[in-house]
Amino acid sequence: MAGGGEKGEGSSASSSSSSSAKTSGKAVESVWRGSFGSEVSEESTSSGGGGGGAAGRRGGDGRWAAAAGGLSKFRLVKKVGSGDIGTVYLAEVAGCDWRFAVKVMDKRALEGRKKLLRAQTEREILKSLDHPFLPTLFSHFDTESFSCLVMEFCPGGDLHALRQRQPHKHFSEPAAKFYVAEVLLALEYLHMLGIVYRDLKPENVLVREDGHIMLSDFDLSLRCHVSPTLVRAASLSTSAAVSGSCAATCFLSKNTKNTKKKKKKKKGSEREEAALLELVAEPTGARSMSFVGTHEYLAPEIVRGEGHGSAVDWWTLGIFLYELLFGRTPFKGAGNRATLFNVVGQPLKFPAAEASVAARDLIRGLLAKEPGHRLGGKRGAAEIKQHPFFHGVNWALIRCATPPEIPPPPALPPPPRAAGARGDDGYLDFEFF
Template identity: 65%
Template sequence: MTSPVPKVNENLNNQNDLKMPSPRIPPPTPNSEIQHNSTTTTAMQTHSRQSNSSRSNSLESSTAHLRPHTGGDVRWEAVNSVSAKGPIGLSNFRLLKRLGYGDIGSVYLVELRGTNAYFAMKIMDKASLASRNKLLRAQTEREILGLLDHPFLPTLYSYFDTDKFYCLVMEFCSGGNLHSLRQKQPNKHFTEEAARFYASEVLLALEYLHMLGIVYRDLKPENVLVRDEGHIMLSDFDLSLRCSVSPTLVKSSSTHNQTGNGGVGGILDNEYALHGCMQPSTFFPRILPSKKNRKSKSDFGLFVGGAMPELMAEPTNVRSMSFVGTHEYLAPEIIRGEGHGSAVDWWTFGIFLYELLHGTTPFKGQGNRATLYNVIGQPLRFPDSPQVSFVARDLIRGLLVKEPHKRIACKRGATEIKQHPFFEGVNWALVRSAMPPHIPEPVDFTHFAKKDTSAAVAENSHNHHHSDHHNVGGDHSQNSTTPPDYVEFEYF
């Protein structure tokens, strides 16, 4: 069984840090990722002074109406019914089971008291975050979760803090993660059909994040959770980078193929190119000029054969000097310390697809140091077995180009990947209606009924801080004991 792969921490100061000579990393430029911890600390302190005991920032009832894909969600109804009686806090929840742990917190299966509604709660220790200079990461994750409204991304139902902890209340995924699910497959790898299904949903999630100006930076099977109905949910945003993005319309490659331009997308004439930073859910109604100035379709010169212009919302100008990620998934530009942007997500997408199909990652070495040197110096190779199709290999080759500016999708983003022959036959508008390759067994919550544990309890995890195997909604065979009192709890 593949052992958990630790993250590389940008501070390089804990058990999972890189044990090799660090690359020369120049000081951050004004456009690089901002790491003002004093500002973050002040923000966190201000956030913590909202009340004396349990400060609640539960999402208001109106928030549910801003998230159309969660319409009719009984969990929103439960949260709204409880929050109508007063601020939601830790005492409103029964902690049932520890699901997983990571670099900045632990995740628990919880029940909202009096509702029969179950959630995953991420609990982060304030003192530990402050001592390890990771308050900014916790703040960034909360802010990103509050922005998301997508069927393959988490919904943040509530967040609050106590004197000791920050708490995020999210959806519980009963199917575990793709790492655990892959281990259960014959020969520990997915069929190409199953890999295409999971990759297509992850691709749509990454596309949405990039439209919001979010570079994910931590794609791996451990962070792809499986919902009750078999569709995926991308999780864990504490390594993500926020930046500005300017959505732009480009001519479709199909149109260019007809005009002899080799399928290379071109930017619309300035009169019709639309730039700006806006929410994806409200973008499309504003694509065309206003009605009074609108020209006929034929005037655009784009609709040959009925082809529509494409949306390009790739944050191509972002540059970060942070040294973060998971060793086997790190892009070459991160290891070389050259500064990186959104193209790192397409590198990790290639590693992700390779692992789904082959059961291992392509550059894995005997240790972390060897793995990183392989990423930099070794060519991409495919094993003789299992056999995968030519189009699958071709897509992976295009994604795992070591020079980020030559990597597929580095300019046009997910639009370019969707058009690759590997995804031929995928109806992108109806991906949610496709039949998943695996439907998890329903979770029987009745065996938790006799465990009347206090809401302020947690399992002692001082022996787990050496690993960073995130497993939110993960393997239910682990960590099934009732947690002791939270006062003795160590998160890291």
């Protein structure tokens, strides 16, 4: 969890659902995982100083100052989620109106379960992120026994809970397109940093107070080498325009042929050739033998145990889109074994529910069982964004688009004074998982 909550609750970590168990086998690579836990700390560090990624977002944001100074200044309002290696609380800071999600990790417990590396490496990943659809790590605190991460709180809960509240328990196609487009940009950025996410599912996609999404929970992520390159676009109808610091997210939709002709007249053949270049930042060389993920979202190559790379993220994107549109995943069986069998051997089928030809075609491309034939497997997000399903999406200005739904302000009455779970001041004490 990077700040999200249990199904139906808001926060800024994701929670592991009991119905979608995570499995982690023996890894033959350096696996970078996520975290949770519980307790206080004297040693505090502002996250922007270590990884450099978050430092660019500090200007004018009072949350950085509010989160610094130590865990003792935080008041735990309520528990909003728990996962495999920790617990997430909604926390307030005395003297200001800021709310945070605080993920608490018990180092001894993690060490005993051989999961301490997951907590350590998730923190490093979070420190490196600077993207509108990924978490901001405002601060982290450590003691000899405990580690805490202070992140932004997402009051809108997760997309699983939001989907359950929709008519017929699935999203309209325009809404699904909006959420999938933002997730695609988040995955593109992660791949550009050499991070294979490996755990996309609606429970791990949180909704901010403005209705935009935030990907969370990096406990199964894999770090690897990546070499971003500019290549000639495969299609004359689309290409990627890269602009300054927005290189990872602001890939503009292609101009029309008429516009291109005008450019050719104005700037000549060199300008036209440059416009046909696209940035490919796909860690195609990543390889892992780990058996990790949520059963209904596992890619066939993971199930077969033949090793996997970054293409698993595009498989999960296809499952994700399918679930948003149809309210269920395509290969779910009566149990985990049946689900895994279906993932490998069952052909993709669509329900009778309405969905456009473009949506079904995109899902087919993403759910190719052979990673070499999978859409995005070679050129990553640059290839997927050109699909007709995303026609009309302004990738450069998607942050300014109106979300399908704006979550209402969370109802957070003052915590009652009660014995037991709460401290003398009426606020929560740490719980252990």
